[in-house]
Amino acid sequence: MNDEVVDEHVRRLLVAGSSRSSFDGALIKLQNDARVGKGELFVIGNRYLNDPTGGSFEFDFKTDAEAYRAIKRMFVERAQDENKARIIKRMTG
Secondary structure, three states, X not given: OOXXXXXXXXXHHHHOOOOHHHHHHHHHHHHHOOOOOHHHHHHHHHHHHHHHHOOOOOOOOOOHHHXXXXXXXXXXXXXXXXXXXXXXXXXXX
């Protein structure tokens, strides 16, 4: 397990926030990084899903594709939540 590689990719994905272009760039770097094996990818997926909320649930990804789908789905959910919060703030602020 290469913890440095895991940290690098988790940080890049989280820093992307709700920016689609930043997220897509981070995801492409992750997918093209030869240092990322199945073990690293599954840890990256779990950390990306859990870190912002302090969660500790261990997602049991069966395949790389499943891990990537979960990462993408979480990005979409977070971006939607952020957009909703902005709209509510405009309406109530």
